[in-house]
Each structure stands twice: as structure tokens, then as C-alpha cells.
Amino acid sequence: MTTIKHIAQQAGVSVTTVSRALNGYSDVNVKTREKIKNIAKELNYSPNSLARSLVKNQSETIGLLVSGFTKESVKDGFTVEVMSGINNFLSETEYDLILFNTDSSKQRKKTYTQLCKERRVDGVILQGIKRDDPYLQEVLDSDFPCVFIDIPVSSDHVGYVSTNNMEGAKKAAAHLLENGHKEVAMINGHEQAFVSRERLEGYKSALKEFGLPFKEQLVEDGGFMEEEAYQKTLSLLRKNKSIDGLFCASDLMAIGAMRAAKELNIKIPEELSIIGYDDIPLAKYVSPSLTTISQDKYELGFQSARMLVSMLREKTAPEQSILETKLIKRESTK
Amino acid sequence: MTTIKHIAQQAGVSVTTVSRALNGYSDVNVKTREKIKNIAKELNYSPNSLARSLVKNQSETIGLLVSGFTKESVKDGFTVEVMSGINNFLSETEYDLILFNTDSSKQRKKTYTQLCKERRVDGVILQGIKRDDPYLQEVLDSDFPCVFIDIPVSSDHVGYVSTNNMEGAKKAAAHLLENGHKEVAMINGHEQAFVSRERLEGYKSALKEFGLPFKEQLVEDGGFMEEEAYQKTLSLLRKNKSIDGLFCASDLMAIGAMRAAKELNIKIPEELSIIGYDDIPLAKYVSPSLTTISQDKYELGFQSARMLVSMLREKTAPEQSILETKLIKRESTK
DNA sequence: TTGAAAGCGCTAACAA
């Protein structure tokens, strides 16, 4: 493999000059530069980014820590769309993405920060980490430039991008209440998700606005999983015959809920309106198609990458960015 | 940031000894090792993988070149599932994944091989590259250990994993023909996809087996896109009223085709049977649910990672691995 | 405009 040493030899100059010529420094003779560039091309030279990173002490890589990249959770295209946004922004920069799998056994031995430190990534994007994740604090304690997705935590080196979950959930519940539903239940995600807390607040807030009491027994956690939501909905509907509206904190769970309703011969939306959250690709295609709160997953990724790169390049302070949601009316609600 | 130098100082030994102790070499005194390990922990030491890679001339990273990681193509979860398989295998190894975006403008300046060479990746997995991609040859000409997904090309440093597209397509067409369909059309992908050729062959082969002639005018390319398939199906059905079966080379296209049929008030499957290819998550949920040929996308990724790692670690020869497909009977075919 | 020299953090002969 060709190195600048080889080029220097061929060109009869020092490695310093080669380095300068190839990196576009101005203080090098035009002819020398041309000569060097030609030789480099001839020799099919590729700079060794490892060597460069080592001396410059920056790797031009960004670490991506995602959970939810498992076989099962591929279905709700959430993580992918986020990644697609990140990827698209980064593709216009000098940074490459290095993917760390947080579900691996490797991860259990090496903490997130260890992984990042070893690879000397310049910054990190985190998505899908739970509130009780033991390593979350570690990341905060480190001094890695970080952007969290959907984790409203920040410090001098940590920013986040999220959507307005509280408003979104409120919109969802309000949509049902506006249309005359009186007994609106909720299938939430799980205790350890930041967004779940916020969405619960939104739901409560809507109830309050419509002068309805919050009833504990109408809220269940579905763990963001279709099957679990199906089970919970089943028991919810069996126990509370008067439920006429159901807000699910994810589309996948809403799909599970729809299945439960069908099984109980409850007509959607005539007897029960169901509204989801996320607007995943599936939502449009299920039958009846799913009314939902759309969040811009691509933008979530795109913005987090943008923020991180800005922190790295322009030394800007981390921000707290909140994206808005949108109600998408389809067939599953009256 | 702590280095082995610091540790060496603290421990009163040479850096060599530290290196050996930390890397688990046997020729180091137990007490010295313990001492060094303790100091390392105390100082919160993290090895610098860049330095190590530089000297060892291997980076323990695998490059992933995917196309189809754009905002639009997220819908058919194909790429994601493949990535999930790759990721899952690699998470049990020492390798990390570095993601190169092939749709970027950066890519136009730097070829795939350049990206890989600069980052000194140990091997590469390629997916979604077209036959006419100018860089494909370059990869072949290089000496990077490579595994292609769905590109049946191999050499002494290139293996591939694919599914039996010919058989799969044949199964699809045969499924329609067996059930009495006489005029079976096909919406294929595009000219530049390896799999499209093979699937066309499978389709022809089934026709032949059932003693039916191949009719050029019954085959159109839908570019693997829902919208395009919708358009093509529309014109196909308008021109050929006798079509009673349709084989689409991807589920997404089949979904587009279903929409076209609905628009023309053609009943599925009573008047027209439609069969897809891939078995993406959507397939089960559309209405009527889509009969399709399932390919194991996760396995595609998993196996390619497995092969590559085996090539890297055990210096095994690249293989040609072909996975089988499975007919999934649902409601869209009689 | 160019080069010599030092060094980024690590590994690996080789010698002791």
C-alpha cells in the first residue's frame, strides 16, 4: 500500500511537502504540487485515515448507539428512519458513522463510553436508551459531545432532539374527546421510556381540558410491543365495556389493539375509535387505516446529526430541539 | 487521556510490559500484571484503537455499503432487516460496523474502494449495488475481502450470499398456474438488478413447465417502486383484459399493483390473483393480505457477515451461498 | 517554498 513516503521518494521531495501538497496548503510550489498529485494518482495512493486520526486526535467518525435494531423490532420502521436521517446529513460531511450495537453481549462487557473512547469517535448519537440504563449516567459523566434522541437530558456536552410528546399525546386524546368519546383508554409504552411519561401527561391534560376525570384503570402499559398491547387491550375491553376510544402510544401497539377489538367483535371505528402514535409505514395500510400522531422520524435523525456536527465543528453549545407532531386522520377513528 | 505511557510510569515498568500485561500475554509476572491492571482501572484507561490498528495494520472494522437507505426506500424493510442480521452477527465478534452511504455526493468523489482504503476496513459487505455501477468492477479489481449480497459475482476475495431467485420466482408463477390461471403477467424490478434477471428466468421456466408461451407484452419493469408498479399495472390490465394472475418481483410493487386493480374495480383474488416477493412486514397487513415468496432477509445479512468474518479470521475461501425461499399463502391469490 | 525532526499511542522483534 502506497504511503506518502513512497510518493516523496518518487517526487524527490520530503514527506512534509507531500503532506502539504496533498492537503491543499498554500505554501507549496504549484509545479511541485502538480507533480506530487500526479504521482499520488499514479501510485493509487489512499491516505491512511488511522495515522491521520492518531496524530490529529480526531477520527472524523460519529458513533451511533441504537437499541431496537433487533430482528423483532425492525417492523416498526422507527429506528431505520431515524438512521436514514442521520446518514443523509452525515453523507454531506466528512464524518462517517460507526454503529455500536447496544444489545450485544460485547456491550455488557464494554460500556458505551468505552466503545466510544476506544474508537476515538468525535461524538455520539444515542437513541432508544431506557431511563434506567446504567450507562446513561456514564455517558453524561463523560465529556463526549453527545446528542440524545428522545431523551430529554442535557448538559454542557449533551444536547437532545425530541418531539413534543406531551402535545402530541394531548392532540391524540383530544381528537377522540372532540368527537364525542366519553371513555377514552390508553395503552402506553413502558415505565422506563422517557416519552411514555410525557405522553401520559398529554393524555391526562386532554382529559382535564374536557372536564373528564383521569381513571387509573383505563391505562395499561403495552411495552411498545404489538403482542403485549393486544393482550392488554383484550383485558381492558373486557373489563370496561364502556370504552369507546383508545389511544395507543405507538402504531405497532395500535395494530395489536385493533386485532384485540376485532377478536371481540367490536367495530372500528363505529363502536371503538383507535388512534396510534408515530405514523409508521404500516399505519396507512392496515384496515381500517390507522389515525395517528405523526412524528418526523427522519427529521429527528437529521437534526440530531446536524446539531452534533455543529457542536464538533463550530463548537456551538448543545441545544434542546423539539419537533412538532401532526394529527393524521384516517379510518380508525370517527 | 490516559495512555500506556502513563500507566508504565505509575507502575515503574516499560510500556512494553504494560502492553503485554493488558493484552493478556503469558510472559508477564502475575503480580506485575495485577498491578498494571489496577493502575489502568484507576486511571480509567482506554486503549487507543487507532494506534493499535495503525501498527497492526488491521482496523477490526467492516465497511457496509448499502444503497436503499434513503428516506423513501425505508418502507420496504428489506435493507434494515439485512443490516439487523449483519449487526447481530458482528456484535458477537470484535468487529464494528462502519456505514458508508452510497447515495451521497461524497461517494461521487470518492469511490467505494477509496472510502474503504482510507478507513482501512478489514472487509466489506455490499448490498443493493446495480449491475451497471461503475465502481463494482473497481471493488472486484481491488483486493478487499468482500461479500456481496444478491450480486452473484465472485473471485478469490469476493463471495456472495443470495437467495435462489430463479426458484423463488418459479414457485411464485407456478403457484398461480397451478391454480388454473391462464394469463399470468409479471411486474419485474429493473434491468440493472441482478435479481430481476433471475426472477424473470424463473417466471419463464414456470410458464414452460405448464406448457404456456412466454408473452413479452405481459412483462413490465416497475423499478421496485410502488408508484411505478401501480402505473405499469394499470396500463397492463387495461391492455390485456384476460390477465388473471400477476407476479410482482417485490411486495412493495405488489402493493402498488393491488391499488391499480382496485382502481379498475378488479376483485382480488376473485378476478385477479396477485403474488409478491420478499415478504416484507407490510405484506401481512394489507388487505387482502399478500401471498408472497418469503426470503430470509435477516439471514442474508447474518450469513454474509459470518462468511466475511470467517474469511478474515480463518482465511477461508469466499463462498457462494444461496438461501432458499418459501411460499407464503395469504389472501391475494386463489 | 522546502526539509529535518519529533511525536501521536501502540506493538513487536530482539536482547538482556
Added chain:
DNA sequence: TTGTTAGCGCTTTCAA
């Protein structure tokens, strides 16, 4: 069992 030395490929002072 340990240390000395050289070197991976590059950038960056500093001096010429």
C-alpha cells in the same frame, strides 16, 4: 520476565 529500540503513516513545529 522485562526493557530497548524501531517503526506503523501521518502532521506539525521549527529552522533554513
